[in-house]
Amino acid sequence: MSLFATERPKSGFSFENCARNGVLEKTGFTAPTAVKTGTTIAGLVFEDGIVLGADTRATEGSVVADKNCSKIHFLAPNMYCCGAGTAADNDMVTQKISGELELLRLNTGRMPRVCAANRILKQMLFRYQGHIGAYLVLGGVDTTGPHLYSIHAHGSSDKLPYVTMGSGSLAAMSVFESRYKPNMKREEAMQTVRDAIAGGVFNDLGSGTNIDLCIITKDKVDYLRPYDEANIKGQRQGSYRYARGTTGVLNTTVKKIDYDVTSAAIKQLEVMETD
Amino acid sequence: MHEKVSRDEYYLSQPKGAHWYPYEDHGGTILAIAGEDFSLVGSDTRLSEGFSIHSRDHPHTYRLSEKTVMGSVGFHGDVLTLKKLLDSRLKIYEHEHNKAMTTSAIAAMLSTMMYGRRFFPFYTNTILAGMDENGKGCVYSFDPIGSYERELFRAGGSASSMLQPLLDNQIGFKNQGDVPHTPLTLEKALALIKDVFISAAERDIYTGDGVCINIITADGVRQERFPLRRD
DSSP, rough: OOTTSSSOOOOSSOOOOHHHHHHHHHOOOOOOOOOOOOOOOOEESSSSEEEEEOOOOOEETTTTEEOOOOOOEEETTEEEEEEBBBBBHHHHHHHHHHHHHHHHHHHSSOOOOOOHHHHHHHHHHHOOOOOOTEEEEEEETTTTTTEEEEEETTTTTEEEEEEEEEETTHHHHHHHHHHHHOOHHHHHHHHHHHHHHHHHHHOOOOOOOOOOEEEEEEOEEEEEEEEEOOOOOOOOOOOOOOOOOOOOOOOOOOOOOOOOOOOOOOOOOOOOOOO | OOOOOOOHHHSSSSOOOOOOOOOOOOEEEEEEEEOSSOOOEEEEOEEETTTTTSSSSOEEEEEEEEEEEEEEEEHHHHHHHHHHHHHHHHHHHHHHHSSOHHHHHHHHHHHHHHTTTTTSOOOOEEEEEEEEESSOEEEEEEOOOOOOEESEEEEETTHHHHHHHHHHHTTTTTTTTTTTOOOHHHHHHHHHHHHHHHHHHHHHHTSSSEEEEEETTTEEEEEEEOOOOOO
16 A cells, blocks of 8 residues: 555555465464345336335344445436345445446437446456355436346346345245236336335345335436335333442543744534433 | 266265254344342243244243252253253252252253253253352353353353353443442343344344243242333
């Protein structure tokens, strides 16, 4: 790592720590686990466009790291992408491709197509042979109509009318397989996706808390976060506040700091409440 | 991905293959508190395996006698077997000695039963709670091979590392300077157990669905249940 703050860091991945990490692992040091999103994500094509859904739990092993994280990522005004797998990989990949799509829009003078986002994403993920753990549900509406893809970390993608990904994908897919019909109306499509994600939220331990929806049509995008607050924290009976002075003071030292007064002014300040 | 190894390393290494492993972790959290004239042992009611749920209503506490309740989590097969063996040993004792086993006697016996399986352990985290001979509440906590100790409070299971520090602070008054050590009442202990499980269910994926609290007093054992988040 460069010590000079003014030097621009090299772009792309840095493999500086790989040799050292390999040696550490051989000596028995267990590396920290990346935050995975556990996750239930789903998407379906309906009459007017696409409905994408996601839960909001991020896990670090068996501990919930984030109770309300956002898994529906912006790619373009007409395209959104749900991500399962490694949290950081999803954030970074979708931001990178979002930038590339904007450049594509500027260079071609057209709104980017969903198939373009699919191609760019899968070609990048294949290049990294699955080491970038991004499992995506990509949906959007372009001039050729609504399109939905599921993309795996190793670089394969499937173009389908309804898809699910993540640890809760089986629970969500069971809802889709029993209730999907082509050309559903908006309300029915939203309810079906909500129920599919709810299947994952309640029956998969890696998914939980709220259900977010994103409805993409030709004219507008409705990003509903949260769409359904399915799990609220229970009401606690006791109060766990500490009285002032609970933390004992061991000793107090007062030091005089010599300073010069350069100027004096009177300012009205907002007093900060700490209670 | 396959790492590069030399020919000798490959041929002299252990055979690789699928291996049967005798244990499985079925999750769950237990908590026991001993008071002046009562004892509480609570558990969540979720039984899970991997990322799936087996049951939303399967408490991890088991009544052994009028005065003793056992909480046990870990490998459910061993939890049930341990309960079965304890039940039969308790019955034999009652027939031979014409009285019920005291909690401290059950604890000592459980320790020897568990150490007997030192080289193929009961994969369980158990806590015994009950009334001792003097009518005071008591809690005994065990490790998988029978090491045990009498304590005032103990949390066990998947969320134990989240609950134990909170109990140390609220019941043991640790890190609280000169706060007066007010004795714990049954109502306050009950409220504490409920609140503590609500917090555990927020951050531990294996804890949730419901709480089942066993309240042991001189009058016997009674149960209280309340719901937790189901995600």
